[in-house]
Amino acid sequence: MAVLLEPFQYDFMLRSFAAAIMVGIVCSVIGTYMVVRSMAFLGDALAHAVLPGVAVAYIFGGNITLGAMIASIVVAIGISVLSDQEEIKEDTAIGIFFTAALALGIALISTIRTYAVDLTHVLFGNVLGVTTDDIRFILITGAIVLLAVTVFYRFFQVVTFDPVMAKTLRWNVKLIRTGLLVLIACTITISINTVGSGLVTAMLITPAATALMFTKKLYTTMLAAAGIGALSGFSGLYLSYFLNISSGAAIVLVATLFFIIVYFYRKLFPYRNKKIEA
């Protein structure tokens, strides 16, 4: 029994658990919008777009997380502005911006000689290295994202479900969409320590896709996804301690396992509507 509680004895593990759970929750909630709007590609793009920000911060000895955040927000706004042009579709805009940012990141990194260790952390996460400052940043940013999703729930709901209606109500659809992209960018930034930019798409998409198989409403999807995300964060990290594997990978694999279980459960017991005469 004592062995099973071992991970909780260490401060660094407690910090890691807090980070993993918070990231699991925030990613799943904001990821729900991405799943219903089929924006998985966008998540991947923004995750890779952090690279030049990280590289610049690294070269000048600045705060890496802040660098990542600025880079992903700039790319989010860039995609939003570019896809507003009639000739350019959104996925084209994403493709252009994300590969450009990635190329810029690689170019900058190739100028650094001693980058290997720190920058692999960006790609694959290093939740055990989360400092007290990091955890504060993750908790505060995560709380802001969740608050924004709650306060502007109706706006995001209408814009993602029926943008035409949002326009007829004279809402600023462009601004609301850009706001959503910025929230996604912030979420990705706080996930870098935990799961890394290479795997963050899984945390955005998988729990939300899992929840969507058994929920009817947007907010119940978000709540269920948050539960799955938090549980994946916690148990993935917990398992990685004993199995001695990469924590980010373990978290994503647990989330995928939940998806597979629910998927087959639904196949075996399909959802049926009660017969209603109407």
Place this chain on the structure above:
Amino acid sequence: MNNDLSQMPIIQIEGADLGYRTDAEPALKDITISFYPGDMVAVIGPNGAGKSTMMKSIVGLIPPLKGEINVHGKLHGAHPDCVSYIPQRESIDWNYPITVREVVMMGRYGKIPFYKNPSEKDRKTVEDALKRMEITALADRKIRDCSGGQQQRVFLARSLAQEPHILLMDEPFNAVDLATEKIILDNLRVFKERHVTTLVATHDLSLVSENFEKVLLLNKRIIAYGNREEVLTDKKLQLAYGKKAIYF
């Protein structure tokens, strides 16, 4: 009093060219027309005649390339909530996690400040709209799990809940069952009694001749507008549809 109001046009389009692009031919050229409170108008014409463009322009989705569109005597854009638009089915994401009741509640969103929850009145309006469309039993069902006709009713219920002055419907009778068709037509009469101006784009000429008093015939311009007996003549229909037109 009511009489005075109904003599003021609610929608006034003056010398407008309507369309998406400035560098191409406008979809509709040189449009001048007025609609009055309580008008129930069928908008007909061949594919590509500009029916959708006309609707989208009135609701403000496409600004006019030339000329003016006034609603309630104010420039296009000044009225966020008084025009309700039911788009063609293709523009909706039917897989979205949302229930029938939530979709209908969206009709109230223009009236609820974003920091407030829906009031008792909002909820009552929504329940009334569900009842009118005979979809109360479906209220907690996911929109995806409704039939095409039921989905069309959900969107009409949303428009009812919005309590608009102008209702624009783009092809509401496409692919719906007879029961839905009847419910839609019955409720269009309810809208008319409430002095709502209704424009309905449709292909179904026999349905038009039986249910609409006024008909607007389009083909890249206004071919004819007036009472159905004046508009639904062989000569005018041929002008719009070409020689092949067979009047039901």
